[in-house]
Amino acid sequence: LRLEALLRRAIEKNEIYLHYQPQVDIATRQLIGVEALVRWHNPELGQVAPVRFIPVAEDTGFISQLGQWVLAEACRQMICWDTAGLRVPKMAVNLSVRQFERGSIAPMVASVLQEAGLEAQRLQLEVTESVIMNTGDALGYVNDLRAVGVGLAIDDFGTGYSSLAYLSQLPVQTLKIDRSFIQDISTDANDEAIAVAIIQLGKSLNLSVVAEGVENEEQAAFLLRHGCRHAQGYLYSRPVAPDDLLAQWGQGH
Ligand code: G
Ligand code: G
Ligand code: MN
Ligand code: NA
Secondary structure (H helix, E strand, C coil), X not given: CHHHHHHHCCCCCCCEEEEEEEEEECCCCCEEEEEEEEEEEECCCEEECHHHHHHHHHHHCCHHHHHHHXXXXXXXXXXXXXXXXXXXXXXXEECCHHHHCCCCXXXXXXXXHHHHCCCHHHEEEEEEHHHHHHCCCHHHHHHHHHHHCCEEEEEEXXXXXXXHHHHHHCCCCEXXXXXXXXXXXXXXXXXXXXXXXXXXHHHHCCCEEEEXXXXXXXXXXXXXXXXXXXECCCCCCCCECHHXXXXXXXXXX
């Protein structure tokens, strides 16, 4: 209850901010995009992890406000980097299942993009398989978002239970392989088989595949060998503040 009360005032008190984790082309190490990850620092509680406060936001309905704030801030940041001479090709933003409960969010997304002056194609929304499977009119909502022109990715892919038939109907462009499969990719035969199967599935359905949680060169080499070109993980960068992203990837870095 205390957490909820503090969280509800966190946006207006400027305690919420975003870090950004690069997504790279494994072979060239070029920046292909970033994922926005929300952070909360409260004077009393200190740093509060998203795994603690996102569920609270979801259970209290605050996620709608928080989600909209995150989206607007992420879009605004893209234009800031553009102005500073760093063109980040794509911004990925996580959506929660609860943001779909009150109907289509496509009009909100469209107005946030317009206000920021960001082209829809440069925004990618990440949804989990559970969002898609547990939301009544998910296919309609996802199609609405697609009509706005934003890209869609399935996050944590492989941990849910979406049927392949259903997947082929969804207007998504990207699968993100959950990091639990990447972790032991070169030592666990099952994880290896799952990762390879997801890469193949991506090829068959003509989707791009991003491996999450890549921490070492061995994992990166494995992915490249099996045809996965894009990755995100500590090997390349932790989630960082906007200025750090500029310093690391901007002109003359
Ligand atoms: O950075 P990490 O600890 O950063 O993130 C933990 C979890 O919180 C991840 O599963 C991530 O998807 C989720 N998360 C991070 N930022 C957001 C956000 O803006 N919205 C939602 N819904 N989830 C987020
Ligand atoms: O669930 P989602 O994929 O949206 O959230 C990404 C989460 O993974 C964040 O908490 C982020 O900090 C974390 N993360 C990103 N890269 C790595 C990595 O290489 N290793 C580990 N262990 N976690 C990572
Ligand atoms: Mn994600
Ligand atoms: Na994930």
